[in-house]
Amino acid sequence: MAESRAISQYVAEKYKGKGSDLTRHENHKEAALVKVWLEVESQRYNPPIHQIIVQFFLMPAMGQASNQAVIDTNVELLGKVLDVYESRLSTTKYLAGDFYSLADLHHLPYTHYLMKSPYADLINSRPHVAAWWEDISSRPASRKVRANMILGDKQD
Template identity: 45%
Template sequence: MGIKVHGHPFSIAAQRVLLCLAEKGLEYESVHIDLTTGQQKEEPFISLNPFGQVPGFEDGDLKLFESRAITHYIAHAYADKGTPLIDHDVKKMAIIGVWIEVESQKFEAAGSKLNFEIVVKPLKGMTPDEDVAEQLKGQLGKVLDVYEARLAESKYLGGDNYSLADLHHIPVINSLLKTKYKTVFEERPHVSAWVANILGRPATQKVLGGPKA
């Protein structure tokens, strides 16, 4: 039956899953969900994700939703394929786990909201609120100050090796780098080097075409 990813190419969450599959070198079937017509809120997709949000994921008879849960599954189920993305050493995996949580709880809170304000709103014909965007930039900057200190002592957030902790950031960073708010990354040298590293990976290039795409 194989792997199927139900999503949309502009979806930040769907991109996380596609990046993970690319790092693993896995083949999959892409099932396009038209977000403009509300297809994600209708059958048959709503049976795959009852919250009506992409992506949906199938691997044989296994059905999943929530992008980070999907990447965790892929990393563990296909641990022998491609880039490891996790670590079987318990202590090293615990550190990776910390930064996975930081992304979902700290970075996401500011980064995705900023992306919505300045990237998604115009696509929906809405006017961005510059004051809100500046506030979110400040919030994101505080998070990245912590990253700057971490990356001064570690090549990647989870340690010496690239992992899910880094991968989960890529879609939002890739989107924000195309805006004037890219400076929030560029003005922090260790963050900037890390961003260039993870966005320059072959799997990232394959899925997103790099930061200038």
């Protein structure tokens, strides 16, 4: 859904006083870091991972051939982005700091599918990124959502 980032930011702001503060609204420095990493996800992480997922899962599901050249190009691009993540996550537990935020949450959908593909090593080969993914994907709410994410899964 194209508006999912805006919707999630709206919900996080609306309910910031209940549960986790995913935008860090009371700390301007932390809030700015959340916004920076939201932009990184949207502008640098999402474009290549989106292409990988579309080519690997969606094209075959629609009866069309995957374009391996598109996958290869985007695997290379995503690898460069993940090198930056590896560096960042070597100094902080989460992307915006030592706190879970909306910036981490926005990575859940496409990364979930990437981990079900032959390209999971993009995450697993980077120890800090792999630890971050394990942390954010094993949260109870993440597990609950991921249980219903079945793209590429065999259904009975």
